[in-house]
Amino acid sequence: MNPPMDFSAQVAEQAVHWLLEMQQGPLNPRQQQAWQQWIDAHSEHRRAWEHIQRVNSRLRGLSSPLAHAALNAPKSGSRRQALKVLLILGAGSAVTWGMREHNPLPSLLADYRSPVGERRKISLGAGGQLQLNTASAADVRGDGLIRLLEGEMLLTATQSFELQTAQGLLKTQGARINVRQFADRTQIALFEGRVELNVQGRAPMLLPVARQLSFSTTGVSATKPLDANSGAWADGMLVAAHMRLGDFLDELGRYRRGQLHCDAKVADLLISGTYPLDDSERILDLLEISLPVKVKRFTRYWVTVEARA
Secondary structure, three states, rough: OOOOOOOOOOHHHHHHHHHHHHHHHOOOHHHHHHHHHHHHHHHHHHHHHHHHHHHHHOOOOOOOOOHHHHHHHHHHHHHHHHHHHHHHHHHHHHHHHHHHHHOOOOOHHHHHOOOOOEEEEEEEEEEEEEEOOOOEEEEEEOOOEEEEEEEEEEEEEEEEEEOOOOEEEEEEEEEEEEEEOOOOOOOEEEEEEEEEEEEOOOOOOOOOOOOOEEEEOOOOOOOEOOOOOOOOOHHHHEEEEEEEEHHHHHHHHHOOEEEEOOOOOOOOOOEEEEEOOOOHHHHHHHHHHHHHHEEEEEOOOOEEEEOOO
């Protein structure tokens, strides 16, 4: 069970209020100033705000009645109450509730986790190494089974392992493979070794080396060459090769807490380069130098990239 949150029910109610306001659309200047004043008024407010964003992001992976109410309740009162309950209980309680109903992959109870913006290395003994990307979770069993519960991982191993995701099973032999879990599919990039993909209802297939693909419970995509950014995160880099700015910021946003938005007017601008993931603020500064954009920081946790005036 998660430890109790170190903020009051009253502050939780205030945090819920601001989250619902922001989900209705961008705040006007007066609202933005009021929200900032609330955040700055007390460290308790900031803790509650950071926590409710984590809870809200995890709700979309749950199917419990409480999570459904928090996301979809037609009446703001019931939605507000559901969010407040989840905020006070903590996201772990919401996940436990969901597990009792449909037994989803329990990422919050994982053997290994990496928080937002951090990466983690896990030794597999003489057999190799597992690396977790930002906001990722995995279980590692002694019989060679690795379950990716959330996020992304890079396996480098000389011995055989089985990699389980929400959509299928990968059987590896001496492989170096990057695996990323999305809500509805798994994306894999095979750098070397032998990997067999097993998806329910389909014949096993061997994956070609130096290619990437996605698979779901209903099908497998065509393979394509490895893209420039495949596995670059393991070296602390974000690599873009004529990438849309909107897609680039979506990737960068995985490594930052809070909200990182891209104005539709600049989303199709193309960007290329190699950027250090451990300094996302510097990356945002570089965007203003290399592209006709302006980075507007309402707070550290609420950033918008828009067209330069």
